[in-house]
Amino acid sequence: MAAADWFAHAEVAEPAPRRRARPAQRRPATPVRSRRRNARRRVRAPILWMSLFAALLAGVVAVNVAVLRAHVAVTQLDQQRARLQAQNQLLASHLSAATSAPRIEAAARRLGLVQAPAAAMSYLDLAPQGR
Numbered sequence: 001m002a003a004a005d006w007f008a009h010a011e012v013a014e015p016a017p018r019r020r021a022r023p024a025q026r027r028p029a030t031p032v033r034s035r036r037r038n039a040r041r042r043v044r045a046p047i048l049w050m051s052l053f054a055a056l057l058a059g060v061v062a063v064n065v066a067v068l069r070a071h072v073a074v075t076q077l078d079q080q081r082a083r084l085q086a087q088n089q090l091l092a093s094h095l096s097a098a099t100s101a102p103r104i105e106a107a108a109r110r111l112g113l114v115q116a117p118a119a120a121m122s123y124l125d126l127a128p129q130g131r
Helices: 001-005 031-097 100-110
Strands: none
Touching: none
16 A cells, blocks of 8 residues: 555645746847947956056066165175275284384384483372372
């Protein structure tokens, strides 16, 4: 009996009512002018984006060139600083040699000056005596 019920005609719901088809509304024919405008717009937009992108790339390149120039200038200044430091050290060495005590003593002897004996030296006290 179960098999008979399985294949028996089942009650089927009625289909939903169909909607009335609206009468096709015709769009007014677009004039040729607006089609051309649309075509121009379709061409202009990508050109505008490409030119904007090209300007941005040119800006990036300009910034990179400026950074490279600054790097070259810094490198040249570093080299100049190293040269000046070496020159300052050489001048300090010459100054030290020129102001050394043996050199001054030799120059004084050539001029006929002699060193005073230690016993001939005296000191002057500038402090007031009333303390």
